[in-house]
Amino acid sequence: xxxAIKIGLEIHCQLTGLQSKLFCSCSADYRGKLPNENICPxxxxxxxxxxxxxxxxxxxxxxxxxxxxxxxxxxxxxxRKNYFYLDLPKNFQLTQYDTYGKSSxxxxxxxxxxxxxxxxxxxxxxxxxxxxxxxxxNTQANLYTLIDYNRSGVALVExxxxxxxxxxxxxxxFLNKIGSIVEHLGVCxxxxxxxxxxxxxxxxDEGKRVEIKNVGSFRELERALSYEITRQKSMxxxxxxxxGETRHWDDSRKVTKKSRTKEEEQDYRYLPxxxxxxxxxxxxFLLSLKAKMPELPYDRKTRFISSYQLSEQVAQVxxxxxxxxxxxxxxxxxxxxxKEIANWIVNDLMWHMDDAGDGRSLFxxxxxxxxxxxxxxxxVDQNIISRNTxxxxxxxxxxTGEDPSNVAEKNKxxxxxDKIVISTAIERVFDSEKTAVDDAKMNPNATNYLLGKVMQxxxxxxxPGIASQLIKKRLNQSE
Amino acid sequence: xxxLLNLTVPQIVTGIKNMDFSAExxxxxxxxxxxxxxxxxxxxxxxxxxxxxxxxSIDKRIRMGENVxxxxxxxVGIKDNICTKGLKTTCASKMLEDxxxxxxxxxxxxxxxxxxILIGKLNLDEFAMGSTxxxxxxxxxxxxxxxxxxxxxxxxxxxxxxxxxxxAVSLGSDTGGSIRCPASFCSVVGLKPTYGRVSRFGLxxxxxxxxxxxPIGKNVSDVVMVMNAIAGSDEKDxxxxxxxxxxxxxxxxxxxxxxxxxxxxxxEADPDVSKCIYDAMELFANSGCKCEEISLASSLxxxxxxxxxxxxxxxxxxxxxxxxxxxxxxxxxxxYEWNTYFMKVRSNFGEEVKRRIIVGSYVLSSAYxxxxxxxxxxxxxxxxxxxxxxxxxxxxxxxxxxxxxPFKIGEKISDPLKIYQIDVNTVVANLTGMPAIxxxxxxxxxLPIGLQLMADILQEQxxxxxxxxxxEKLHPPAGSLK
Numbered sequence: 001x002x003x004a005i006k007i008g009l010e011i012h013c014q015l016t017g018l019q020s021k022l023f024c025s026c027s028a029d030y031r032g033k034l035p036n037e038n039i040c041p042x043x044x045x046x047x048x049x050x051x052x053x054x055x056x057x058x059x060x061x062x063x064x065x066x067x068x069x070x071x072x073x074x075x076x077x078x079x080r081k082n083y084f085y086l087d088l089p090k091n092f093q094l095t096q097y098d099t100y101g102k103s104s105x106x107x108x109x110x111x112x113x114x115x116x117x118x119x120x121x122x123x124x125x126x127x128x129x130x131x132x133x134x135x136x137x138n139t140q141a142n143l144y145t146l147i148d149y150n151r152s153g154v155a156l157v158e159x160x161x162x163x164x165x166x167x168x169x170x171x172x173x174f175l176n177k178i179g180s181i182v183e184h185l186g187v188c189x190x191x192x193x194x195x196x197x198x199x200x201x202x203x204x205d206e207g208k209r210v211e212i213k214n215v216g217s218f219r220e221l222e223r224a225l226s227y228e229i230t231r232q233k234s235m236x237x238x239x240x241x242x243x244g245e246t247r248h249w250d251d252s253r254k255v256t257k258k259s260r261t262k263e264e265e266q267d268y269r270y271l272p273x274x275x276x277x278x279x280x281x282x283x284x285f286l287l288s289l290k291a292k293m294p295e296l297p298y299d300r301k302t303r304f305i306s307s308y309q310l311s312e313q314v315a316q317v318x319x320x321x322x323x324x325x326x327x328x329x330x331x332x333x334x335x336x337x338x339k340e341i342a343n344w345i346v347n348d349l350m351w352h353m354d355d356a357g358d359g360r361s362l363f364x365x366x367x368x369x370x371x372x373x374x375x376x377x378x379x380v381d382q383n384i385i386s387r388n389t390x391x392x393x394x395x396x397x398x399x400t401g402e403d404p405s406n407v408a409e410k411n412k413x414x415x416x417x418d419k420i421v422i423s424t425a426i427e428r429v430f431d432s433e434k435t436a437v438d439d440a441k442m443n444p445n446a447t448n449y450l451l452g453k454v455m456q457x458x459x460x461x462x463x464p465g466i467a468s469q470l471i472k473k474r475l476n477q478s479e
Numbered sequence: 480x481x482x483l484l485n486l487t488v489p490q491i492v493t494g495i496k497n498m499d500f501s502a503e504x505x506x507x508x509x510x511x512x513x514x515x516x517x518x519x520x521x522x523x524x525x526x527x528x529x530x531x532x533x534x535x536s537i538d539k540r541i542r543m544g545e546n547v548x549x550x551x552x553x554x555v556g557i558k559d560n561i562c563t564k565g566l567k568t569t570c571a572s573k574m575l576e577d578x579x580x581x582x583x584x585x586x587x588x589x590x591x592x593x594x595x596i597l598i599g600k601l602n603l604d605e606f607a608m609g610s611t612x613x614x615x616x617x618x619x620x621x622x623x624x625x626x627x628x629x630x631x632x633x634x635x636x637x638x639x640x641x642x643x644x645x646x647a648v649s650l651g652s653d654t655g656g657s658i659r660c661p662a663s664f665c666s667v668v669g670l671k672p673t674y675g676r677v678s679r680f681g682l683x684x685x686x687x688x689x690x691x692x693x694p695i696g697k698n699v700s701d702v703v704m705v706m707n708a709i710a711g712s713d714e715k716d717x718x719x720x721x722x723x724x725x726x727x728x729x730x731x732x733x734x735x736x737x738x739x740x741x742x743x744x745x746x747e748a749d750p751d752v753s754k755c756i757y758d759a760m761e762l763f764a765n766s767g768c769k770c771e772e773i774s775l776a777s778s779l780x781x782x783x784x785x786x787x788x789x790x791x792x793x794x795x796x797x798x799x800x801x802x803x804x805x806x807x808x809x810x811x812x813x814x815y816e817w818n819t820y821f822m823k824v825r826s827n828f829g830e831e832v833k834r835r836i837i838v839g840s841y842v843l844s845s846a847y848x849x850x851x852x853x854x855x856x857x858x859x860x861x862x863x864x865x866x867x868x869x870x871x872x873x874x875x876x877x878x879x880x881x882x883x884x885p886f887k888i889g890e891k892i893s894d895p896l897k898i899y900q901i902d903v904n905t906v907v908a909n910l911t912g913m914p915a916i917x918x919x920x921x922x923x924x925x926l927p928i929g930l931q932l933m934a935d936i937l938q939e940q941x942x943x944x945x946x947x948x949x950x951e952k953l954h955p956p957a958g959s960l961k
Contacts, residue, residue, distance in 0.1 A: 047683040275717070
């Protein structure tokens with residue numbers, strides 16, 4: 001058995017860059033509002049209302065389709081996906097559907113990364129439902145359900161890939177790339193809670209397809225997929241049939257569980273939406289859309305390599321997160337040593353970041369600003385502080401947001417490279433640590449202990465290279 | 480005070496503007512008439528308690544020398560599936576028995592802007608599904624010409640109220656003939672405009688690719704007046720535009736019109752109806768029109784099944800939202816799991832509505848979509864092509880509006896298919912989106928017969944020209960009402 005793994009993704013991006021919802025003039029920004037405050041007769045589904053298609057949303061979806069190398073049809077239309085659920089005010093969702101003829105805004109696209117190509121099946125526009133709120137964590141324990149329709153009708157772009165992933169890690173990398181693309185296009189602020197969400201499907205050895213839903217972050221998605229691979233492999237080892245079903249990720253127990261709802265058996269009775277006239281894509285419209293596309297991550301990477309002489313890898317890391325690339329470009333405006341700054345970001349700053357892939361900003365808990373990194377790099381370049389000292393300062397200022405030169409001044413951490421100052425410190429250590437000095441004469445490895453003492457005495461400011469040389473010299477003298 | 484109820488819309492407006500009589504006096508007469516006859520007719524579901532107040536304010540503005548609108552003081556009834564702010568809009572259904580919309584439909588807003596007086600909300604088949612107004616939770620509307628007979632439907636209240644002088648004009652909605660059928664049965668004029676000519680914003684959807692709001696009046700001129708107030712593109716309904724210049728219709732008798740008679744459906748109608756329509760053709764011919772009988776190839780024989788397939792499919796989706804969660808009637812969800820609650824709630828639809836939801840869900844199911852819905856859409860495209868060609872040759876096409884005379888209440892209710900079949904001549908205009916009008920053409924044994932005229936997309940003026948000519952030449956007997 002080859003155990004060929006096939007993973008496909010279904011990504012939902014809220015078009016947070018819009019002013020209004022997909023079919024009415026209610027604000028697209030529903031967050032932080034009182035329940036059912038951000039609604040109108042249209043998105044609340046009152047009798048007699050008609051959907052009014054947001055043209056800007058069509059443009060945004062078109063831009064995403066172009067960025068993902070999709071074909072855009074000459075015309076597009078909407079369908080009703082009919083199913084009863086409390087969060088759907090009309091009991092149908094307005095979406096697009098390709099089974100009865102192409103209607104999606106984009107289809108047949110692809111996204112390359114590394115040596116891999118992921119095929120994009122379709123890019124389509126649809127409306128977000130409202131939200132159900134359970135006051136008790138355990139859904140079963142609730143005697144009632146609260147419904148908030150503030151989100152109802154917010155524009156979503158659904159991106160569906162072909163099952164081209166074999167490794168859960170690749171799926172996560174891909175999701176970061178999609179996130180960076182929609183960020184660069186300015187259509188989706190992925191840092192907002194729930195602005196980018198992902199479901200997955202997975203099959204092993206041409207077996208039945210299992211859908212995975214309810215995954216809170218890209219990191220959790222990777223875990224859920226890995227769990228599912230293990231589960232399905234061990235089932236087939238025992239010759240237990242794998243059912244085509246929908247499974248929900250249990251975040252606390254880190255397992256997938258079969259959903260109680262029979263989603264896969266539902267017939268959505270798709271119906272063309274007559275209330276929204278067919279959208280015709282004129283050639284001129286598409287050309288003008290292409291012309292006003294912002295710089296995409298791939299182009300930005302090329303520019304980073306050619307303009308700043310960054311290595312391919314470093315440039316890649318930066319552009320995979322728009323906020324990192326933006327941070328980098330802000331920093332080099334303050335101090336133009338691009339390579340140095342890029343290294344600081346990629347090697348040191350990122351180490352302090354937690355990329356869970358749950359949409360939260362990488363800088364969510366950090367107070368550091370681009371000019372801080374610029375100043376730090378400059379101080380190192382000018383030999384004002386040592387690289388080690390700079391790292392210490394970095395770990396302090398990312399929490400406090402202080403200016404690095406102030407911190408250096410306050411802690412008097414400017415590097416001591418004055419041999420006389422360092423020698424004085426060494427003399428004091430040699431006086432107080434006679435046993436250690438004797439050890440060090442026998443065993444060169446024990447020298448480090450003395451170096452540590454010298455560093456301690458100078459508050460870590462002594463240049464370790466110079467101090468180490470002087471210690472060795474002093475040991476030889478005292479023999 | 481003389482009887483003001485028989486006046487035409489232009490006469491009412493002129494009378495009020497010239498202060499020959501006040502809007503308040505006029506509206507009082509309308510309300511008195513309703514009190515007198517509506518217990519028998521059952522045209523109204525809800526009356527607007529502020530009608531007199533609105534009339535008084537128009538009188539006041541006229542006394543102050545202010546300008547008033549083109550329908551100043553005219554009494555208007557509104558079918559109860561068109562939303563009226565602050566006034567119950569029930570769709571003649573248990574599901575919406577207490578529903579009060581927070582907004583006015585565009586057509587209502589436009590009538591109000593033209594200073595028409597909203598008298599009340601008119602009876603219909605539940606959610607406009609029916610051809611007799613018998614499927615109303617508030618009971619059937621009776622035909623004013625003989626109260627044992629159906630008024631037609633689904634806009635039965637809209638036609639009966641105009642015929643019984645309970646309002647000057649009314650609005651109905653027409654999905655497969657729902658304006659023209661009761662207009663024919665009640666001997667009034669009813670227009671189904673071109674799809675997209677009148678805003679549907681605020682019309683509670685039954686089959687949204689087919690239906691249009693349209694006016695019903697005692698004569699062609701009244702219908703023209705209302706159309707001038709309500710027609711035109713609306714930013715709240717994207718299917719209304721852009722359709723070219725905003726319409727401005729006029730009342731003039733047509734000259735040298737090219738009139739085509741759809742032979743098959745005229746021949747197959749009830750003999751009395753058929754004779755009446757041939758007489759009408761002769762009248763056109765004698766008035767200088769170029770008349771011709773035409774046999775269609777034709778996809779016409781599939782029109783009715785195509786119509787019901789599409790209408791029911793759309794209905795099943797449009798009516799999904801009635802789950803009593805956000806609005807509806809009084810029924811506590813306490814103790815129900817939501818799915819069970821939905822089922823319980825939705826069992827309150829009437830039989831006909833349930834029937835259409837079930838059939839509609841069936842034809843949309845993925846296994847049958849191609850077999851029924853897609854095929855129905857193909858017929859629709861063929862009809863559009865066929866009629867487009869015909870209208871290169873003809874200004875208007877003529878047929879009976881209804882193939883039969885009005886029948887007694889309860890006579891056909893046990894056989895829904897029989898009721899569906901009477902829509903055979905009207906559904907074509909909805910499938911093709913073309914405008915059609917029904918005008919009174921005569922009587923048989925005291926029961927009205929209607930003539931249907933159909934024209935090409937956006938050619939409402941041609942319909943008015945032909946209808947005005949016919950009306951002028953025919954001088955239909957001013958039937959006596961109870």
